[in-house]
Amino acid sequence: MPPKKPPVTKAPARAPVKSTPAKGTPAKVTPGKKVSGAPATGAKKPGAAPSKGNVPTKPKEKVWTKQDDAARTIQTKYRQFRAKKILEKKKKEKMDYEELMNKLEHEAFLKLVQMEQEQAEKDRKKEEGERRRRAEEIKRKKRMLEAAFDGDNEEILQILKEVKELDDKNNIGNDVIGKNLRDRHLLAMVECEDANENTPISEAANGGNADTIKLLLDRGANPNTQGQFKRTPLYRSAFAGHLEACQMLLQNGADPRIYASDGQNPEQVASLAAVIQLLKEWDISQTEVLLEKLETEKEKRLEEVKQRRAAEESILEKQVEITQQEYDVMQKQLNHAYCELEKRISEHDNAVAEGFNRPEILVQAIQDAETEVEILKMNTEKSRDKLSQAKLKLREQQKGGDDGEDPDDLPGLKVLVKELDDVLFRDVGNKIKDSGKWPLIIDRTGQAATFLRYRDTNCVNALSPKQMEDDKVRLSLLGAVRFGKPFILDMMEVDMFDTVSDRFDNILKGLMGLIMDKSIMQEENYLKIVKESDGPDYQKNKFNDYRTSSFKFFIITKNPYPPDNLMDNTYPIRIYVPTAR
Known part of the structure; x- marks a missing residue:
């Protein structure tokens, strides 16, 4: 049986294309058709098919080829390779950054340790020097007292010369300030005391050395000093029976009427008849004149000292x-x-x-x-x-001291960093509360700032323009008041309090004053810095007195010598770092 022929599919009949009449030629009308509203000459009939020359060509569909597959594969591999390289670069940058940070932290730690070691070594040397100075001074005083008792004037002059040389070694000048200090050092040696509060002139009197007494008197020694049991140099000289020494003392203002703690005067304890007679026949009026003269000289010296000190100051x-x-x-x-x-x-x-x-x-x-x-x-x-x-x-x-003052002996409560929780947050002992002031934390190490940043606090760095923007400061302060948290102003090494106060005035005139006198915790004051754009958390009904009363304000500085006005208006707290010796 012969195979059947496949059915022939008829192509769809193409719509007849009506030729567009030439411009100016009337359109041909089909007989039997009713024409209504014929278009104007040369116009296209609505809905009519475009002429053959104006038919738009349909774009050919994109056929995906093997070349496109290859291009996509190349693009994918390239992008993967590029992303991998970028990722490796970012990882390397991160590693380099972390390595740099670790290096900087390590260097900072080593620097801090080095600084602490240098400070410890400096303190140790200072303490050793002070200890050595005190030991040498004790030796000089002992030598001075022994030389006075023995009547060794050359040794006394040698000791006074050593005092002058020590002043030269310590670069004490010869101007008004230096002269005053040198005179004080010499006088301190002339009137030094032993364990029984006896001075060199008392020892010289006890040893019967009239020349030594005169030497010491010429250098400002007081003839009426009282040592143990209130005994004067004249008392000890009379008791020891030294006639010349008693005469020297009486002629230079020693008062025979002074009683010792045993209720006796020099005449009553004199062991030599000549001394008793001298004291009995002594004209007290001469003593009065001499005492008046000594008093006048003393006042004159005091006035000179006062004038010198005024000039020095x-x-x-x-x-x-x-x-x-x-x-x-x-x-x-x-x-x-x-x-x-x-x-x-x-x-x-x-x-x-x-x-x-x-x-x-x-x-x-x-x-x-x-x-x-x-x-x-x-x-x-x-x-x-x-x-x-x-x-x-x-x-x-x-x-008026000559021993100096410890530079670390500065005003302020000294605490360790680990004690800040009890001192600042718990206020053990109510010292901060009783002072009525906010604390000023003086910390050269920066440990206090780190400690407080890791607590539930709102911190503002006074040296950061971003953090000191008006709105950021306002919200930080407002949040501290709203939630009862500490508001911390970190001034670092710079005295920024006056500058910060001026910046706070941009938020509210006198805002720093409201914070410092604690009136910012009052409703009529903290609501002044609230804005409608702050959201529902800062509406009036969200504040409550319990949280608001827990608001605190801390100022931190690395400057060990803050301005006096800031010290007066705050409660200073100094961070103490113990140093191993």
Whole structure:
């Protein structure tokens, strides 16, 4: 049987193409058809099929080829390779960054340890030097007392010469200040005391050395000093029966009427008849004249000392003023350098976020700014030390002491870092509450700032332009009041309190004053800094007195010598770091 022929599929009938009449030629109308609203000449009939020349060609469908598969595979592999390289680069950058941070932390730790070791060594040497100085001074005093008893005037003069040489060695000048200090050192040696409170003139009187008594009197010794049991040099000389010594003392103002603690005077204890007769026949009016003369000379010396001290204080106050001005300049420069560093960091972050392809330029700018900050920090530290030394000398002069004052003996409660929880948050003993002031934490190590940042607190760095933006400060303060948390102002090494107070005025006039006098915790005050855009958490009904009353304000500074006005308006707390000796 022959195979069937496949059915022939008829092509669809093509719609007849009506020829478009030429321009200006009337359209041909088919007879029998009604034409209504014939179009204008030359216009296309609505719905009419386009002419053959105007038929749009249908785009050919894309046929996926082996070349396309190969291109896709290449693109995929390339992108995978590129992503892998970028990931490796990012990982390497992260590792380099972490390695750099670890290196910096290690270097910082080593530097801190080195600084602590240097400070410990410095303190040890200072203590050893002080101990050696005291031992040498005790030896000199012992030699002085023994020489006075033995009548060894040459030894006494040699000891006084050693005191002068020691002043020369310590670079004590010969100006008004230096002369006053040298005179005090010599007088302290002339009137030194032993364990029984007996002075060299008393020992010379007990030894019967009239020449030594005269030598000591000429150098300012007091003839009526009282040692153990209130015995005067005349009492001891009369008791020992030294006639010449008694005469020398009487002729230079020794008072025979002074009684010792045993109820006896020099005449009653005299062991020699000639001494008894001398004391009995002595004209007391001469003693009165001599005592008046001694008193006049004493007042004159005191007035001279007072004038010299006034001149010294004037000079020292001028030095402190000049040094303070230099320090203030360094503080301003350091503050400006910190702000510039923050700007460079912000510029770098913004540029990287916007796709800047040469961030190394900005990194170099950051490094330059960091170098400038470090240089200024060292210069500020030197200026601070210079200022502290000038203030120390002024305090010594005002107190009239010659042994000096421990530079670490500064006002403020001294606590360890581990004690901050009890002192700041628990206020054990209610010392902060009773003071009525907010605490000023003085910490050169920076440990207190780290400790407080890891607590539930709102911290603001006064040197960071970002953190010091008005709205950020406002919300930080408002959150601390709302939730009863500490609001911390970290000023680091720079005295920023007045500057920060001015910045706070942008938020609310007198805001720092409201914080310092604690009236910010009152509803009518803290609601003044609330804005409608702050959200429902800061609506009036969300605040309650219990939480608000728990608000605290802490100021942290690394400057060991804050301004006096800040010290007066706060409760100073100094972080004490024990040093192994």
